[in-house]
Amino acid sequence: MSDITYTDIEPLHEAHDEHDHKPKGFLNRWLFTTNHKDIGTLYLIFSLLMFLTGGAMAMVIRAELFMPGLQLVEPEFFNQMTTMHALVMVFGAVMPAWVGFANWMIPMMIGAPDMALPRMNNWSFWILPFAFAMLLSTLFMDSGGPAAGWTLYPPLVLQTGDSFAFVVFSVHMMGISSIMGSINIIATITNMRAPGMTLLRMPMFVWTWLITAFLLLAVMPVLAGAVTMLLTDHFFGTNFFNAAGGGDPVMFQHIFWFFGHPEVYIMILPAFGVISEILPTFARKPLFGYSSMVYATASIALLSFIVWAHHMFTVGMPLQGELFFMYATMLISVPTGVKVFNWVSTMWQGEMTFETPMLFAIAFVVLFTMGGFSGLMLAITAADFQYHDTYFVVAHFHYVLVPGAVFALMAATYYWLPKWTGNMYSEKWGKIHFWLSAIFVNVLFFPQHFLGLAGMPRRIPDYSPQFADFNMISSIGGFAFGVTQLIFVGVILHCVFRSKVKASGQVWEGARGLEWTLSSPPPYHSFSTPPVVTHNMVRHPRDTDAAV
């Protein structure tokens, strides 16, 4: 344990129910809410439901792939499952979860009373359930849901029946929601910081979200443009992507991935921010290289705009183009390496304790780095011709997204749940959840590397018998990982409704930042009088960096 304690920090704002001014009535509280904490809660509940929905689709996929041959579902439905699983997980689960964390934490971290545009915040959220109701409803239509993969490549996706209009409109609605959310976050961070909260005093989670919001703002309109052109090709006789009419289907791939690659960073940059909050807390040391972390995040974001064609090396680009995109992609490993080394240096000689958020954060650093290494392999143009469209790619991006982004989401939930609810979660069940997740996520995804290297293509419901063993292991890992997440739901429900152990305002001994100066749970309206932020309030006592 550390010899440094932070008991000198008293909560600045206690919760007083009589001053809470919560809206009366269920609809007023949740449908018409403009409170950042309520909207954050709505986002997080919605994303949890989408995790379970997308997870159920993953179970269908792994059940069908348990053995060679067609067992459970029709091939067309299998393709709809792979497509919908990805769309639901990317746009319905991971992205809204991060927006939920942003809503809850950013105003409290910068000392603002709420988001800058609270009514637009309400609208951003309430668009989402309708968008996903519409998207999921396509599974029940005569023409079925989209089945061309989440990348929606023409000409295949244009074979979708009339439900295609619903798919495009739902993507438009998700995009509008994301754009409004990102505008709100940028407007909040740039305008609503408390006095003394300079840019280089901002917590890393706020920094990473500011950069993420700029990425969102830049690329969501690109996706909207791409699907609008698909819509007009499908229903209005245009030929943007129709080769027979003079169009170019490869152009869609360029436009899609100009959105798609930054989208990957939209899902992972807030995770970097969360890990940069959690590691210093449980290592009881300041974050190593704070300003280099900020610059590395910005560098990753900028580089994400010039690497898109590494997703499409096999379409037949000029050699110079392939070389450019290969080297540009490899360049991303430099700022990413800065981050990984800084995280390791933060833990180095720290007085670490291993509560559940810390366990998930350490697993993130190890397993995300593995996903990064397989990404480097895929960046090598010549090698990518072998790996392209195989299970190696599936293994790579699931390592980045599940023990990467999703583990960071779980770490963040365990880290801030006591602050939100005023109750401690069950550490015992949190650790059980962690260890089962960490084991089974590897059982699920690690064999997929071997399958890909052996040549198993992705997005197929049947496969050659030589791939049977690894597929069976992967499916067993998948089922176990899926069941394990029910523990996560149980831990959250227990913490919110049943836990008798109360959390202090500080919650974690080593935590620093404005949110920990509030009571647990924080008052419904926090920082209605702006706090004056000093160096000591936001930085660790061992932080000798006086420049900020």
Next chain:
Amino acid sequence: MSGRQNPDVWKDKRRRAVRTALLLGVVAALIFVAFIASGVIGR
């Protein structure tokens, strides 16, 4: 921000935030139009 919260302290900041949001909204709309235009030119 609710009117219950200290409006004097936050009013100016909120006004500036609205201007920021409008500017960013215009930027997003221009990117959308630019990429549709790239599709028209590109084909």
